[in-house]
Amino acid sequence: MVASGAFAPGHVGELTQIVPFEMVDAALESTTTGPTRVRELPSRVVVYLLIAAALFAELGYTQVWARMVSGLDGLTVANPGSSALAQARRRVGPTPLRELFGLLAGPVTGATRWRGLLVCAIDGTSMSVPNSDPNRGAFYRLHSGDLDSGYLMIRLVTVVACGTRTVIDAVFGSFGVSEIAYAPRLFASLREGMVVLADRNFAVAALIGAIAETKADLLIRGKAGHTMPMIERLSDGSWLSVKGPVVVRVIDAEIVVDTGGAARTVRYRLLTTLTDYRRYPAMELVRLYHQRWEIETAYAELKSSMLGGRVLRARTPAGVEQEVYALLIAYQALRIAIADATLTDPGVTPLRGSFGIAVNTARDQLVHAAGVVAGTSIDLVGKIGAAVLAELLPPRRSRQCPRVVKRALSKHRAKGALDRTNYSSVSISISLCELPGLTSTMAP
Template sequence: MLISRLERLGLGVLTRSCPPELVDRVVGDAGRSEKRRRLLSARFTVYFVLAMCLFPQADYLEVLKLVKTGDKGLRSWSGVNKSSLTRARQRLGWPVMRELFRSVARPLGADGELFRGLRVLALDGILLAVPDSTGNNDAFGKSGSQRSPMGYPQARVVAVAECSSHAVLDAAIGGFKDSERIVSDALDAHAGTGTLLLADRGLWGLARWHRLRDQGTHLLWRIERRKARRVQDVLPDGSYLARIEANKHSKAAGTVKAPPALVRVIEYRVDGQADIVRLITSLTDHEKYPAEELAVLYARRWEIELVFDEIKTHQRGRPVLRSQTPDGVRQEIYAHLIVHHATRDLLEEAARLHRSIAERTSFTRALHVVRRSVISPSGFSPLSPQEGPTPGTLRNRSQSAAPPKIP
C-alpha cells in the first residue's frame, strides 16, 4: 500500500523537490544565468546532473535519453554529445549544486519523533572514491605514503543528518588528508536552538564544543576516558559534573586556547563488552534528562551510518564517482545529496499519508520509484514550454535571445 502511494507521489520527484523557480533563483544568485539562450541551459544542466546521479551506471548520452523519455519537448533535440554535456557541467560549476542542496535540505521528522522537545541530529564523515585523474589526486589525495600512494583518490564528506528521517541537512567536502574535525567546522546549517547533536570521539574538540553551544545546540558526545576527569559534583542518577580543559600540548602557535567547559559525564558498559563508554553532554539537568535515557539515545548516532550506506551503496551503485575533475566531484556529491533528500522526502510524505513509518519502507524501492518518475512521459519536465528548442536553434546557437520567463 505504501509503495502504491509512493508511485502516485513520485511523478516528477526531482522537479517536485527542486522546482524550476528554485533552480533558476539559485542559478541567478550564483551568477550562472545565461545571457543568451543555450541548448543546454543552466536549468537543464542542473536536472541532468541530478538524473546522472539517479542513473549512475548509465553514461552521459544514456542519461540524456532517459531524461528525453520523460519530457516530450526534448525528443527532437540532436547535436548534443558527451563533450557538450561536459562543458555544460563546467559552466554550471559546483557551488550551484551546493546552494541548491542547502535550499532543499530541511528536517523531515515529525514533532512526535523529538527527544524531550529536541530534534536529534548526528555528525559523522565518509570517504568516497573518485577517478584517478591528476586533478583529483592533487585535490583530494590517496591513502598510503607520498612515495607509495594506494588505490583511488578519496573525497571526505562530513555531514549532519536527522536521525529520525535520515535526511541529510548539511555537508562539507574535503580531501583524504583533511581531518574530519576541520572539515566539520564548515557545518552551520540547522544546528541551533532546539537541536541535540550526537557525535563520536573522533570529532571531539573543545573549541568546536564552544562554537556549537554558542549557536544554542545541545550536545551528546562520546569522549576518551582520560578527558573530563575533574569531578565537580556527583548526581543522583550516577552521572556527574566535571570540568574539561584544553590540552596544553595541542595549542597551535598564535591561537587562543579554548576556555574550560562544565559538562555532565555519563559512563556505562555495553553488555558483552569490556570497554566503558564515556559520554559528555550539555544537558546538565539529571531530572529532565536521565542518564539512562541519554545512554540509550546515543545509540541513534549510528543512524547516520545507515544514511551513508543508502547513498554510497544503494544510490551511487558504483564503487567510484564518475567526475574527472575536483569541481565535477564536488558537483556530483552535492547532487547525490539532493537526490537522497528528495527520496527521503518522498518516503516521509507517503508515510504520513499512510500513517506509517518511513523507516519501515525500503529506501531502495523508493529510489526505484524516483527513477521511474524521471522516465515517465508525463512526470518530468526540466524545461518550460518556452525553453524548448525552436527551428533554427541548433543551426544558430550564437543568436542572442532574452532569458526565458519562469513558468
C-alpha cells in the same frame, strides 16, 4: 506535463515536484552573473541532468540523457553528444548545485524529537574519485603501510536529522583534511533546540566549546582512558565535570549484549551539556546515543544504494564538487519523498521506508517522464511514496554488528581470523556505573 521547448528534457520524474523548476531557476539566478540566453542545452536542463546522473550512477551522461528524453514522445528534443554535455556541465559549474542543495537541506516535517529536542548526528565518511592529473593536485590518496589506495579520496562531513536521515548541512574536500577540521564549517546550521550526537573523535574541547556557543546541546562519547575532574556527583550516578570552557555531565554506563551463545560487555562514557538529570534521565540518554548510527545508515544509502560502491565520474575538482552536490540533492529529495509519504500514517516512521525501493521507483518515473508537474490536488504520497508504503521495512532488529573494513586496500590483508558475522541479540541490558571512592577534585 513537462516544460516547453528546449526546457522539456529538464526533469527528474516525480522528484521534480520536490526540486521544481522555480527552485532550480532561483538557484541559477542567484549564482549567475551577466546576461543569459536560451541554448540548445539550457542551464536548468543541465542541472536536472546532473541530478538524474546521481540516480543512474552506473551510466554515462549520454545514457542518462537518453533516459530523460525517453518518455517525451512526440516532442522535438536535442540529441547532444558526450562532448556537448561535458561543455554544458562545465558552463554551469558547481555553484548553482551548491545553492540548490542549500535550498533543500534541513530537517523535514515529522522529524523525530526527544524531549522537545531535534535529534541530529555529525560524522564523516569518504568517497573515491578518479585518479586524474587535475584531481591529484586537489585530493588525497590513502596510505596504509607500503600500500596506496587505487583512487584518490574525498572526505564528506554532514549533520543529519536522525529521525528522517535528511541532511541538514554538508561540507567536503580532500581526505587529507580531518573531519575535526571540517566540522566547524557546519556549526552555522546548529541552533538551540537541537541535540547533536557524535563519536569519540569529536570529544575535543575546542569542538565542544564551539558547539555549545551555537546554543545546541550535545551528546558525545568520551575517549577511553581520558581523566576528567569531578565538580559534583549527581544523585542518578552521573557527575559534572568540565571540558574546555564547558560544564558537561558525565554518564558512565555498562552495556551487555547477549547473542544467545555469548555475551559482550562494553563500557561507555558519554559527555553531554544536558546537565539537568531530572529532566534528562541518564538511562534515556544512553539509549538515545544509539540514534547516532542513523548517520552511518545515511552514508550507506548514499554510497551503496545510490553509487553502488562506484567511484565518482568527475575528473576535475570543480566537476567533483558539482557531482557531490548533485548526489546530495538527489539523496535529500528521495528522503523528503519518503518522509512525506509516511506522514500519512502516524504509526509509521520514515526509517521504515525502504530507500532502495524509493530509488528504483524514482528511476522508473524519470524514464517515463511521469509526475513531473503536480496535479490540481496535492498528493503527499505519489508513486514513490505509494511504492514505499506498500513494502515497509520491518521494525529494526536488535543486532550486534562487528565494525570492520568492508573494502580493504589489499585482499590479502583482508583475510584472517576476524569474525565478520552479524549476530542477533537475545537481550541488551544497560546499567549505570557507580564511581566508588571518587572524590571531588574541584569545588562545586
